[in-house]
Amino acid sequence: MRWWRPSVTLLGTVLLFGTPIEGQVIPLGQRSFNEQVLRPSGQPVIPLYEGWYENADGTSDICFGYFNLNTDEAVDIPLGPNNFIEPKEFDGMQPTHFDRVPEANYRRHFCVFTVTVPRDFGQGRVVWTLGGRGEALSTPGKVIPPYVLDEPDAEARGVIAPVLKLEADGPQFRGRSGFTAATRTVAAGDDLELTVWVDHPAPRSWVGWSMHQGPAQVEFSRAEIQVDQSTGSGTITARFSEPGEYLMRVQSIYSTTSFEYHCCWTNGYVPVTVTR
Template sequence: MENLTTGTQRLGIHTYVVMIFTVTLACISFATVEAQQAFSHGQNIAPVFEGWEVNSDGSFSMVFGFFNRNCEESLNIPIGTNNNIEPGGPDQGQPTRFFTRRGKFIFKVRVPADFGDNELVWTLTAHGKTEQAYATLNPAYIVDKRITMMNEGGFGQRAGEADSLYPDLRIEGDSHRTTAVGESLNLTLIVTDDGLPLPRKGQEG
């Protein structure tokens, strides 16, 4: 009888542990699914100040992008209270359609040469949450073609390399062509590139 009682007690403890483990797994699984659902929809959009450029006339261009925190939900935010840039706004060429995830170097806002220590503020409100990007002429945020390509292309420039230029695209032959409706027109495009940045080891080919 004593052995039977002991065996029953052991079985009870084992069953209790299994039940706790099962409930814990269920809670973790539910929390994971809930987090994934919240991450794919219902999140807001963060405006991003990418940096500023110097223009040939002495003025400056503030460069902006955004981060849509949703993996699946694209949002439309019309110009106005929920999507404005000040001073000088509310409409300064910013987007109203925000696709998922990160949009880099999307648009520029030109400011005068005497902008000085002023701020340009982009305000976005989505799903009840407001975020702002503050654009200034802080020297740490100056951008050029090299920085833009490093951010968009995911590669850096090695020491001693010249600045990479944009690819050149031109149409071979006459710049003016004529054709009739319903007839095809063949065009030959020639693209040249400076080959920079050079391929990394293992990327040749």
């Protein structure tokens, strides 16, 4: 098992948090990184570099997650000057919708997307920047030994990532690099069924759905479910408030307590075209 500290910078300075006063939005440079900085709304979203792992073809995937410091407020930051990745060739897969801080013990959103870098990336950096609330936050993704991740298994802990399918006869996939399914189409205001098939040795596996990208709101019948291995699948519905192009994200892990060990789960993505 490997340990590291997620990396983030504030305008080139190490991110420190201090103790807030009730109702106050504290400048990031005065904070210490603990739950005392959480507020119902008005706080920024912190991009996080989680680590990296090597692929079979010699390329590497860099993992990014985020920490929304708001307990009640989801934050939307469109792709553009307040939500971008450099070098530009890696821009575009990052989320634009940031769910509020989870009530569960893991308290943040782990490795919600990856960026694939070439074999010869060396000491290069992939930098994700979020802004829009008066503070520009950047996190540099690097392929360096201290940040290597177990993927898709953690042999020392005997943990493996679930195998998922997003269609009954669709391809199986496993791990954080994920898989993007075929585009679904639904009218605004109608329910869209989203089913995931899960294969894992554990009796039950956690499945969580989120909006990854999109221009308006999505309402899930259940954002989190437990899938029994005996049935092997779980279905929810999503209802979209406005037309547009959306991207849903699904994550599955045998237990959410394993997020803190940074292994092992699977990401999947479902594009949705919403019509009038």
